[in-house]
Structures are given as structure tokens and as C-alpha cells.
Amino acid sequence: MHMQDVSARSEDAIINVRKLVALDIVFHGPVFIIGEFALAVVGASALGLFSIFFFLSRGAYPIFVGCYLLGMALNYVPLLVYAIAIVRRKSAREEVAFEVEHRGRYVRRYTLQSLLLLVPLLVFFLALYQEARSRRKE
Secondary structure, eight states: OOHHHHHHHHTTTSOOHHHHHHHHHHHHOHHHHHHHHHHHHHHHHHHHHHHHHHTGGGOHHHHHHHHHHHHHHHHHHHHHHHHHHHHHHTOHHHHTHHHHHTHHHHHHHHHHHGGGGGSTTHHHHHHHHHHHHHHHHO
16 A cells, blocks of 8 residues: 555544645645745734724724634634745645545545535644644654
């Protein structure tokens, strides 16, 4: 069995954050993806802080929305870091060659699982976990 086959099967349960970024770069281009991720980090952070501090005296709902937006912004931080690293190495196609070859299965799966970005802090902590795990394997 090919090494990537084993790797891909073991990761079927949950999204691989780095591969999600590499797929985005392959399909949408590096300039668009880095811009999107940077805008998400800056924009969601600014809106979150604005919501919290400007509407602080207006109840819990604006604070909840602000915290949600800050959590969303944090989700995009590892995506932006990965995107910059992948673009610098020019390794996007190489990193997702197997997934692109099996496009029907993996593109659909990553598209659906990218909805996890809507859960504040989930992708942030998932990326930290996956990075720590990959460094232990090396």
C-alpha cells in the first residue's frame, strides 16, 4: 500500500488543516487565498473588538457576537501561516497531489469539512494539535 494511501485513510475522520490550505491554493490561487485569510484575520478581529467595546453597555448579545468573531479570526491564523509557508515553498500541488488525483472524494470531503471554520477556535486548536503530532513523528 502506498504511504499516502495509509496517511489519507488515517486522516479520514477529520480535516487536515494544512491540506485544506494547499487545496485552496491549488484551486483558487495563492494571491486570492492569502488575501482571503489575511482579510478574515484582520476583519473578524476588528469587527469582534468593535462589537465588544463599542456595544459593551448594551447587553450580552454584542459581547457574544464579538467573542464569536474573535474566535473565527483565530481560526484563520493557522490557515494564513500555512498559506504563506506553502506559497514560499511552492509546494501546494505536491502536498495535495494524492487528493487532487482522487478529486471527487477529497475535494467534496474538504469542502464539507471546511464548514468547521464556522466553529470558533476549533480549527485553531486542531491545527495546533496536528502540527504538534506531525513534529513528534519527525
